[in-house]
Amino acid sequence: MKWKKYLSLTRAGILEALQYRLGLFVMVIGNLIYLIIVYFLWRAIYASAGTDVVNGMTFSDTLIYLVLATALFAFMEMYIVWEMGRSIQTGAITLTLLKPMSYRSYSFWNCAGGVIVQFFCTFLPTFLVVLLVTKGAIPLGINLLYFAVSVILSVSINFSIDLFVGTICMYTESIWGINIMKQVVVLLLSGATIPLAFFPEPLKTIAYCLPFQSIYNAPLSLLLTANPQPSVIAETLGMQLVWSIVTMGFSRLFWQVSLRRITVNGG
Amino acid sequence: MSYIIEIKHITKEFKVLNRHEGLKGSLKDLFSRDYRIVRAVDDISMNIAQGEIVGYLGPNGAGKSTTIKMMTGILQPSSGEIVVNGQIPYKNRTRNAKEIGVVFGQRSQLWWSLPLVESFKLLRDIYEVPEAEYRAMLDLYRSLVDIESLLHKPVRQMSLGQRTLSDILAAFLHNPKIVFLDEPTIGLDVSMKAKIRTLIHALNREKQTTVILTTHDMGDVDALCRRIVIIDKGKMLYDNDIEHLKRFFGSYRTLKIRMDGDLQQSAEAIAQQMPEFRVSADTDWISVLVDEEQASVMAVLARLQERYRIRDMQLEEISTEAVIKKIYEEGTQ
Numbered sequence: 001m002k003w004k005k006y007l008s009l010t011r012a013g014i015l016e017a018l019q020y021r022l023g024l025f026v027m028v029i030g031n032l033i034y035l036i037i038v039y040f041l042w043r044a045i046y047a048s049a050g051t052d053v054v055n056g057m058t059f060s061d062t063l064i065y066l067v068l069a070t071a072l073f074a075f076m077e078m079y080i081v082w083e084m085g086r087s088i089q090t091g092a093i094t095l096t097l098l099k100p101m102s103y104r105s106y107s108f109w110n111c112a113g114g115v116i117v118q119f120f121c122t123f124l125p126t127f128l129v130v131l132l133v134t135k136g137a138i139p140l141g142i143n144l145l146y147f148a149v150s151v152i153l154s155v156s157i158n159f160s161i162d163l164f165v166g167t168i169c170m171y172t173e174s175i176w177g178i179n180i181m182k183q184v185v186v187l188l189l190s191g192a193t194i195p196l197a198f199f200p201e202p203l204k205t206i207a208y209c210l211p212f213q214s215i216y217n218a219p220l221s222l223l224l225t226a227n228p229q230p231s232v233i234a235e236t237l238g239m240q241l242v243w244s245i246v247t248m249g250f251s252r253l254f255w256q257v258s259l260r261r262i263t264v265n266g267g
Numbered sequence: 268m269s270y271i272i273e274i275k276h277i278t279k280e281f282k283v284l285n286r287h288e289g290l291k292g293s294l295k296d297l298f299s300r301d302y303r304i305v306r307a308v309d310d311i312s313m314n315i316a317q318g319e320i321v322g323y324l325g326p327n328g329a330g331k332s333t334t335i336k337m338m339t340g341i342l343q344p345s346s347g348e349i350v351v352n353g354q355i356p357y358k359n360r361t362r363n364a365k366e367i368g369v370v371f372g373q374r375s376q377l378w379w380s381l382p383l384v385e386s387f388k389l390l391r392d393i394y395e396v397p398e399a400e401y402r403a404m405l406d407l408y409r410s411l412v413d414i415e416s417l418l419h420k421p422v423r424q425m426s427l428g429q430r431t432l433s434d435i436l437a438a439f440l441h442n443p444k445i446v447f448l449d450e451p452t453i454g455l456d457v458s459m460k461a462k463i464r465t466l467i468h469a470l471n472r473e474k475q476t477t478v479i480l481t482t483h484d485m486g487d488v489d490a491l492c493r494r495i496v497i498i499d500k501g502k503m504l505y506d507n508d509i510e511h512l513k514r515f516f517g518s519y520r521t522l523k524i525r526m527d528g529d530l531q532q533s534a535e536a537i538a539q540q541m542p543e544f545r546v547s548a549d550t551d552w553i554s555v556l557v558d559e560e561q562a563s564v565m566a567v568l569a570r571l572q573e574r575y576r577i578r579d580m581q582l583e584e585i586s587t588e589a590v591i592k593k594i595y596e597e598g599t600q
Contacts, residue, residue: 008392012378012385019380019421094341095376099393100364263343263357 005101006109013113024121031074031122038066055197062195064130064137065224069192069216071126072151075118076158076215078111081182084166085175103259104252108159115155139226146233150219153240158215160247161186163255170258191217211243271444271477272315272338277347279308279333279501307333309501310347317444318475320467322482322492322509326595330501331481335447338479339367352444365394368438372450375434377422383433384418387440394441401440408436411469412462428459435463439470445477446470452484464490485588497594504594512590518559521583522567523552526575533575540574541567552581 017024046052046059057065084107087093099106131138165182169175187193190212196204207213218236222228285301287293308330315321325331336342337349340356340363349356356363369376377386391401408414414436417429425433431451438446448467452460468491471478480491488495488509495512497505505512526533534548537555544567545556555571557564564582571577 005392005395008389012381012389015385016378016380090374092374094336094339095369095371095374097341097360098339098364098367098369100361101393102361263341 006105009106009109010113010116013110014117015113017114017117024117027074027118028122028125031070031126034070035067038070039063042066055195057195057197060134060137061224064134065195065220066193067126067130068220068223071123072154072216072219073187073192075123076115076151076155077118078115078159078162080107080111080159080162081166081169081175081179083107083111084163085169085179088169089173089175097259104163104255107163111159138224141226143223143225143228146228146237147219147223150222150237150240153237153244154215154219156244157211157240157247158186160244160251161211161215164247164251167251167255167258170262186212186215189213190215191220211247214240214243270314271317271352272313272479273348273350274311274313274334274338275348276310276312277308277334277337277344277349278306278310279330279337279342280345281305281307307501308337308344308498311498311501311503312347313496313503313506315477315479317477318471319494320471320478320480320491322480322488322495323498324481324483324488324495324591325498325504327483329499331498332449333501334498335449335479335481338445339363339369339447365441366444368441368443368446370431370434370438370446370448370451372431372448372453375422375430377430377433377437379423380421382419382421383414383425386422386433386437387418390437390440396441400442404440404442407473411466412436428455428462431455431459432463432466435466435470439474439476442474443476445479448478448480448482450482450484451480452482452487460484460486461490467491485586485591488591489587497591499595509587512587519585520557520559520564521585522555522557522564523581523583524555524568524571524575524577525552525579526577537571541570 042059042062046054046062052058054062084093087096093103096103096106127138131140161182165178166175168178172178189207189210191207192215196207196213196217199207207217218240222233222236225232281304282302283305284296284299285303287295287299311330311334323331323334333342337344338351338356340351340358340360343357351363352366354363377383378389387401387405390396391398396404405414412432417425417433420429422430422433435448435451438448451467452463455463464487467478467480470476471491478491480487482488493508495505495507495509496503530548530550530553534546534553537553538544538546541555543561544558547554555567557567568577568580
C-alpha cells in the first residue's frame with residue numbers, strides 16, 4: 001500500500017512518455033546520427049594514430065564502449081533540470097510542493113516512468129544490435145547482473161546530481177546555461193564522450209575522484225569485462241554506492257536549505 | 268467553537284533588492300546589498316469555521332496569494348501564528364497537504380497528456396484514498412456534472428472550462444477539509460461560470476468542505492460567499508457578512524428615470540434641487556444615487572414627479588461590485 005503511490009507515479013510517467021510516439025522515434029533517430037558521427041570520428045582518430053591499439057583499447061573496443069555509453073545516456077536522461085527550471089520559473093512548483101510527498105520522491109518516481117520507456121526504446125535495441133554485430137564482444141554471463149546493479153546505482157547518482165543542479169535554479173531563475181554546463185561536465189568527466197583511458201594522467205586521476213565516472217564508466221566497464229576480479233567488482237560497486245549516498249545526501253541537504261530559504265524569504 | 272483555520276496577527280515581509288536604472292545601475296545591482304523590506308501581509312487575523320465559503324478579496328497585489336501560501340505551508344509567516352486543521356502548516360507541509368486541495372485558475376495540476384481518469388487514479392494513490400471512497404466520490408461527481416465525456420479525454424484537448432471543472436473535481440477528490448480556489452472562473456464564459464459555481468456550492472454542501480475563494484469576479488462572490496474578507500496593501504479592511512457590507516456603506520440605491528427634453532439640463536436642475544444626492548445623466552437615463560438613511564426612494568420619486576413628467580423608471584440595488592470598487596478605491600473610512 002505504501003509503495004502504491006510511487007508505482008502509480010511511475011506508471012503515469014510511462015503512460016505520459018508513450019503519448020509522445022513521434023518524440024520517441026526522433027530520439028532514436030537522433031541517437032543513430034550521433035553514433036554515425038562517433039563512428040567516423042574515431043575511425044579518423046585510429047587512422048591517424050597509425051596503430052591498432054590506442055591507450056590499450058582497439059577501435060572496436062572504443063566504439064562498443066561509446067555506442068553503449070550513448071545508449072546509456074539516452075536511457076538515463078531524466079530531464080529533471082529542465083523540468084525543475086521550468087516549474088520554478090512559472091511557479092508551477094507550488095502545485096507539486098502541495099502534494100503529500102516530498103518533492104524528491106515525487107520527481108524521482110515520476111521520472112522513473114520515462115527512464116523505463118527509454119530503456120526499452122533506446123538502450124535495449126542498441127545493446128542487442130551491438131551484441132549481434134560484434135558477435136561476442138560483449139560477454140554474456142554474470143557480468144550482466146553486476147551491470148544491472150551498477151546501472152541502478154548510476155540512475156540514483158545521476159538523479160541526485162540533476163536535482164542538485166536543478167535546485168540552483170531557485171537562486172538563478174534561469175537554467176539553460178547551468179544545464180548545458182552540467183551536461184558537458186558530466187558527459188566528459190564520466191567518460192561518456194571519450195573513454196577515460198584516453199585521458200591524460202592528471203585528468204584521469206581527477207575524473208576517478210569525482211562522482212561522474214560512476215555514472216557511465218562504472219557500469220560499462222563491468223559490462224565489458226568477461227570475468228572481472230571480485231575485488232574490482234566490489235571496488236566499482238562500492239564506489240558507486242558511496243557516491244550514490246554522498247550525492248543523495250548533498251542534493252537533499254541543498255534542496256532542503258533552499259526550500260527553507262524560499263519559505264522564509266518568499267520566492 | 269473550534270475553527271479549522273486560525274490566523275493570529277500574521278505578518279509577512281520580503282527582502283527585495285533595490286534595483287537601479289540603466290546599464291550602470293544593473294551592473295551595480297550585481298554587487299548591491301541595498302535591500303528594502305516589503306511588507307506583503309500586515310497583521311492579519313481571522314478565524315474560519317468548518318464548512319464556510321469565504322470570499323477572499325482584494326485588488327491585485329494586495330497580499331491574497333501570500334496569505335494563501337502561508338495557509339498552505341509554502342511560506343512561513345515573519346511573525347504571528349497560523350494553525351490550519353490543528354497543525355502549523357509550514358512545519359508539517361506534507362501532512363497538511365493531505366487535508367487541503369488547491370485550484371489555481373491559471374495552471375493545472377492535471378497530467379497534461381493523459382486522460383482525466385488517469386489523473387484521478389494517480390491522485391487517488393498519491394493521497395491514499397481508499398477505493399470505496401474514491402468510487403463514492405466519482406458517483407457524487409456523476410450526479411453533479413456530466414463527467415463521463417471528460418473522463419477519457421486527454422487534458423490537453425479540453426477547453427479551458429472543461430479543464431477548470433476537472434481541476435476543481437481533482438482538488439476535491441481526496442475529500443480535503445479545506446479547498447483553496449484561486450480565481451477559478453477566470454477566462455470562462457457565462458454558462459461555464461454558472462456551472463462551476465453550482466458545482467462548488469454543491470461540493471461544499473455535500474462534504475462540508477471549507478472553501479477559501481479568491482476572485483475578481485463579484486458574480487462568484489454573490490453566488491457563493493456569505494462571508495467576505497477584504498485586504499489591501501497587506502492590511503485587513505473588512506471581515507463580515509456580505510449583507511452587512513452593503514449596510515456598512517449606507518443603504519444606497521440608484522433611482523433611474525427617463526423623461527422628455529434634454530437629460531443633461533434636467534439632471535443639473537435636479538442636482539440643485541437635491542444637493543444631498545449625486546445626480547448624473549447618460550444618453551437614456553438620469554441616475555440619482557439615493558442614501559435611504561436620508562430619504563426614501565419613494566419620497567424622492569414623489570418630489571421629482573411634482574416637477575417633471577417621468578416616462579419610465581428603474582431601481583437599482585447597489586451591486587457588490589460597486590461596494591467593493593468603492594472599498595478598493597477609498598478604503599473603509
